[in-house]
Amino acid sequence: MTARELTDLIEAGERRIGWARRSMPVLTAIAARFADERPLDGLRVAACLHVTAETAVLMGALRAGGAEIALAASNPLSTQDDVAAALGAYGIAVRARAGVDMETYYRHIHQALDVSPDIVLDDGGDLVNILHTERTELAVRGGCEATTTGIIRLRQMAAEGALEFPVVAVNDTRTKRMFDNRYGTGQSTLDGIMRATNALLAGRTVVVAGFGFCGRGVAERAKGLGARVVVTEIDPVKALDAALQGYEVLPMGRAVRVGDVFVTVTGNRDVIRGEHLSVMKDGVILANAGHFDVEIDVRALEGLAASVNYGVRPNVDEYVLADGKRLLLLAEGRLVNLTAAEGHPAAVMDMSFSAEALTIAWLAGEADRLPPGVYDVPADIDAEVARLKLAATGIAIDELTAEQEDYLHSWRAGS
Numbered sequence: 001m002t003a004r005e006l007t008d009l010i011e012a013g014e015r016r017i018g019w020a021r022r023s024m025p026v027l028t029a030i031a032a033r034f035a036d037e038r039p040l041d042g043l044r045v046a047a048c049l050h051v052t053a054e055t056a057v058l059m060g061a062l063r064a065g066g067a068e069i070a071l072a073a074s075n076p077l078s079t080q081d082d083v084a085a086a087l088g089a090y091g092i093a094v095r096a097r098a099g100v101d102m103e104t105y106y107r108h109i110h111q112a113l114d115v116s117p118d119i120v121l122d123d124g125g126d127l128v129n130i131l132h133t134e135r136t137e138l139a140v141r142g143g144c145e146a147t148t149t150g151i152i153r154l155r156q157m158a159a160e161g162a163l164e165f166p167v168v169a170v171n172d173t174r175t176k177r178m179f180d181n182r183y184g185t186g187q188s189t190l191d192g193i194m195r196a197t198n199a200l201l202a203g204r205t206v207v208v209a210g211f212g213f214c215g216r217g218v219a220e221r222a223k224g225l226g227a228r229v230v231v232t233e234i235d236p237v238k239a240l241d242a243a244l245q246g247y248e249v250l251p252m253g254r255a256v257r258v259g260d261v262f263v264t265v266t267g268n269r270d271v272i273r274g275e276h277l278s279v280m281k282d283g284v285i286l287a288n289a290g291h292f293d294v295e296i297d298v299r300a301l302e303g304l305a306a307s308v309n310y311g312v313r314p315n316v317d318e319y320v321l322a323d324g325k326r327l328l329l330l331a332e333g334r335l336v337n338l339t340a341a342e343g344h345p346a347a348v349m350d351m352s353f354s355a356e357a358l359t360i361a362w363l364a365g366e367a368d369r370l371p372p373g374v375y376d377v378p379a380d381i382d383a384e385v386a387r388l389k390l391a392a393t394g395i396a397i398d399e400l401t402a403e404q405e406d407y408l409h410s411w412r413a414g415s
Helices: 003-022 025-037 053-064 081-089 102-113 126-133 148-159 174-197 213-224 236-244 298-304 346-369 379-392 402-408
Strands: 044-049 068-073 093-095 119-122 142-145 166-169 205-209 228-232 261-264 284-288 305-313 316-321 326-330 373-375
Touching: 003 053, 003 081, 003 346, 025 053, 025 346, 025 379, 044 053, 044 102, 044 126, 053 068, 053 081, 053 346, 068 102, 081 093, 093 102, 102 126, 119 126, 119 346, 126 148, 142 148, 142 346, 148 166, 148 373, 166 346, 174 213, 174 261, 174 284, 174 326, 174 346, 174 379, 205 213, 213 228, 213 261, 298 305, 298 316, 298 326, 346 379
Parallel strands: 044 068, 044 119, 068 093, 119 142, 142 166, 166 373, 205 228, 205 261, 261 284, 284 326
Antiparallel strands: 305 316, 316 326
16 A cells, blocks of 8 residues: 555545544543543553444544553454554554454454553453453453443353453443444444345335344334334243234244345344255345354355355345255345444444443443452443433433432332
């Protein structure tokens, strides 16, 4: 790359980051507070996150607070190279490039860890896994995890006594589950599907595998676009919830015969397997919105295919089965909203990253007093993020009167 090309790339990244910052008033305000208070002075932070414009705004806030930062990508296909270049120009060590192979992906994570971090930020659990398997010499004080998939891994590690430091489950805050998982994943997943395929969803059958907060958001958005939505679940309570909201609930073995578009949002592997793929209709669209590319069994799909037409559209590969049926796999089975689209809107990430920034500042003072384990974000941080977001959008709410406070905290008052 020539110097002129690098300059152009940096300038493009700066424009993209500036555009995202316009929709992130809460994190921008926190960055200004951090610049005054410097709560992260002397702190070394290693992050494994999607390298996007929204992430860049978070990195800027942490740097304003005094942190030294090294950033690696949490997905090889989600990196925005112009943003990575702009962050490098800001003095943040970025180890990420779009489309790298898995060997390079893991090498980048190791390079981020070479700063010997005090605090780590993870998105999916790969960085924490490496810390516990290959980089055990590093003494990390604490961390944050921002995905359902990563928290599932962390809770299992904690249950087995394998987790070596405290980690805060940022994903499990009320604001993130509501704003990020439900509204962000719902919108951005369908955005990715429509950008990749230009398909009309109205009148088609969309099968959503998993009815957690993310799956609920995908189902709601698909229904709003006129699709008939079918939900598959393993949890009886979530399945009942879906049924009472008016969705048809089927086991995957039956859903595969009626679906036109399939979206996996479970955090588990082999949700769509070979026996499912072989009976699907011609022209079915397969998309994954779970963090890792294991929810759709791509190897089974490759084994069933008589031929593959790669790149029939950007981020669309057409697998032609022996009987002539065509199955369309989006984004290689990886996160469709970050590969075929731009991920969550900046307004969504404003809340998620604000909670993460405030949690890191809290960890800086508290981590050494916490034994290893998985912790919730302090409730006052979650509430503060919500209050700041309401203020930024001009929304006012009621406050309890003194009498109402007394009533809620007394058992002596009768009816």
